[in-house]
Amino acid sequence: MFSLEGKVAIVTGASRGIGRALALGYAEAGADVAVAARNQADLDAVAAEIRSRGRRSLAVPTDVTDRSQIKTLIDRTVEELGPLDILVNNAGGTRFMTPIVSLRPDGWDKALRLNLDSVFHATQLGAQKMLESDGGSIIQIASVAGIEGAQGLSFYSAAKGAVRLMTQAVAKELAESGVRVNTIAPGWIATDLNAVMWQDESTRRTMEQMIPMGRLGRPEEIVGPAIFLASDASSFVTGTTLVVDGGQIA
Template sequence: MDLSSLFSLDNKVAIITGASKGIGFSIAEFFAAAGAKVVISSRKQEALDELADILNKKGYDVTGIACNVGKMSDLDALVNKTIETYGQLDILVNNAGASPVYGPVHETSIKAFDKIIDVNLKAPFQLAKLCLPYLRESSSASIINITSIGAISPEPGLGIYSVSKSALISLTKVMAKEWGQQKIRVNAICPGLIKTKFSEAIWSNEAVLEPMIKRLAIKRMGESDEIGALALFLASPAASYSTGSVYWADGGYNA
């Protein structure tokens, strides 16, 4: 085995949603450093252009394409523009997520419920389907769905968010089983408490943070790059026999 190419993404093209900050941006930088051509996506084109410029100045090949994953027409445009730009697609990372409410599940409005399901479950489902014809043509296609520790043990105040992430794990397993014969691997990463803007409502609240840290085997919050490194493994030849799996990066929260 050639260990020098085990984690290489040379000649691969990747789409990463929710990639303007935090975990998504870290994954983009890891992929680009490993040789992939990377499409970073989020809602604001200006922010994406600035980030792509930063990465391109490092010698990477990164393109920003704005997309609101909650709008199905935006998903079509994202895939079409990616193919127009690079002519192929090998890796999809469904990272974009929404959690517009914090509190008891009975206080969650139907509007908030719909937004959570649209972004966290419906969008990965639809985007994966749109990417499927191109992933079939890849020699080593990989889909990575970013879920959450709440998918197994619902997090207080994040009930419907946890429900959506639990369903995303099930969708991951379904796709892995059905698309395996087409040489498409599908896996999920469940981050624990990672210090990002998205999770600020948790780590900025001592009353919530302290009991979570006490439960961890590794007594600290995680960093975005610790998820980026795991995503690189799953996208690379190193994970060529891994599919339908759920990878915990939670400091031992679910140990």
């Protein structure tokens, strides 16, 4: 019931970190995978790794802050790989932290465009395609920062919390149609995104003290939860948030 054999998936932000792990994990579970991010060379490398696992892949350079590029990604995937079964909205993140009193309005706009608006556009366009076929599974990669407020990251908490609630609303709208929509909320996962923090010994120790399991997660540890939500194993699961954080917000 965890097999993705014969399914077609799109993973955004698939060239590094969590998205790359998900794209490769889906291929190992049997799916053909279209990968999206801005840098073509990085994407081509991931697409080659997917093909080396015996699956079809498509590398589509995409800036998810541009609706027309998301539309091209989805249209090309359906044309070249077949009807869309799984969409993972993973591209996102933030490279800055600042308290609200010094946050520049354009910083707010930029963070919301990347972490919230992009998820609206992709969810709408992806759901439209899934409704034309046999349904499907849409998975948002949000964050524990969208469940608890994260200091210095008000804009990121706002965006990720909004993704989570939008997803719950959309899950109800689409529940009878065969399109399921769920959220994964990772805690600290060691990737390039937060490398400046975990590569510094004392900052890393502070982060580890926040996590009952006493360590940061690895990108591969998001794969199992994402296969669960993409596969028939979760056929009665929609509108939920699966927290993957080593116990941090328990």
